[in-house]
Amino acid sequence: MLKSPLLYNLFLFVLAVASSCSTTPKLKKVDSTLLELNSQTIPPADSSFIKAINPYKSELDKTMNEVLVFSKQQILKGLPESSLGDFVSDAVLKKTNDLYKPSDHLPVNICLLNNGGLRGQLPKGNITRGNAFELMPFENSIVILTLTAEKTKQLFEYVVESNGAPFAGATVKAKGKKIIELKINGQNFDPTKIYKVTTSDYLAAGGDKYNFFKDPIKIDTLNYKLRDAIIDYMIEQNKKGDSLNVTIDGRIIYE
């Protein structure tokens, strides 16, 4: 939609005003052109704004400019599958299972988030704490829902019908809006099993109308923010000496 980054449309028209005052003025289109905001039209910065922002910014920069990890390529948002969706849901699934110590000793199978909840994209190169905040600005915390097989199936039906969503721990093949293959943790979906899903408290509480999350068998909370999980995952990768090298792995395929 941004046709030209440095230009804005200025449709030039003039008012052809008749010389006689008693005549009705007519609005007449004459020409249209593009006007560049060039050195003549550039307004000077108002230093009072810079002064107002600086104390806040310098305080913020102290923590937000910290480099967490290096990324080999841009990590971008999109549907049905995106590198950003894959990355964030993988990170949240991994960090959930690192911290989750349930009495039944059964780990979390799946992560499901929402595309609208990913608010920024990650650049190639250094990824800062600030980037992580813009990607996940919300203070939402991780919750683990234990779902029936039926609800788990509804979850993936919803994902397929809504042209994808960020998820991890499963692969889905669909024909049109119908699931033809569903694997969870590498195994065929089992209608006799129960599954554990990690997600945000926002989605678990009815955000984005994820109705299959209503009335789960069990809800566990971790008191752990989604953003912190992402940040911790990045720091962990960096400590291992790894750069991020995220590509779409084809976990959802429409045939």
Add this chain to the structure above:
Amino acid sequence: MSQLMGELSMNSRRDFIKKTLYSSAGIIAFSAIPNEALAKTEMVKITILHTNDVHSHIDPFPDNDPKYPGLGGIVRRAALIKKIRSEEKNVLLLDVGDIFQGTPYFNMYGGELEFKLMSMMQYDASTIGNHDFDNGLDGLVKQLPHANFPFITCNYDFSDTPMAGKTIPHKIFLKGDIKIGVFGLGVGLEGLVDKKLSGNTLYLDPVKRAAEAAFHLKHEEKCDLIICLSHLGYSSNGKKINDVELAKQSKNIDIILGGHTHTFLDKPLTYQNSDGKDILVAQVGWAGIRLGRVDFIFEKRSKKMASEGYSIKISKKSIAI
């Protein structure tokens, strides 16, 4: 005595503008109206500047941002607004909500700086977006002292919440003898805002409330120009009420300044309202990447009101810094 005469002449002038305006066949889009031509024909230009979904984007996007490298930034926007104010007499600066949430400025300072800077830019009013609830109603109330502009909404009933009495349903601005009525609409909260955050806020039917507000502003307050600040969203697959649907079902509204869906419209789009009259719908994306501008021209003798609108992209080149 002379003061009375002044008032009389002003009122009759306004009546004349109003009469001629609403008998016009519609709104005619045109642009770059030379101010000298306005003076010659005693026309009045009202310049509406608008933003939406700025989402705490105070700094420009960094140069390595995948999507908006180097764009936006409040310092540039402020300079552009200042320049427009120096060129135009009758400027109204409005925001359509979701001021909060999106950068660490909000996480760290809770919206304080956003409100302070908007006050410095002399915003005339804003409505409330769903993300303005993100620190709860207490979080919003806490920041209100930093905003010297009103929050306008007519379809959130806050009476049983900490926001009670802290919003107004509409406001009338008088600019160059033109009476401008502004009212605001918020988006449905269910499935969007956690109940913990919105508390006892009641969401009222936006179509009904808009009809009442616009009728009141036009027929009781006799406004010449009626602006709706809408955080409903530009369009939403027909499932939910949105700006396009509202425009078609409405009466008495001249322009809907929209938000919520982060839609980049290069200029306002024209729809027909339920009376078959033209109504404009505008929205300028998000994050302060663009500033929307719509000029309305009121002519006293002709039977015309005209408007022209476009969005100005805020980039490095748009300001010397």
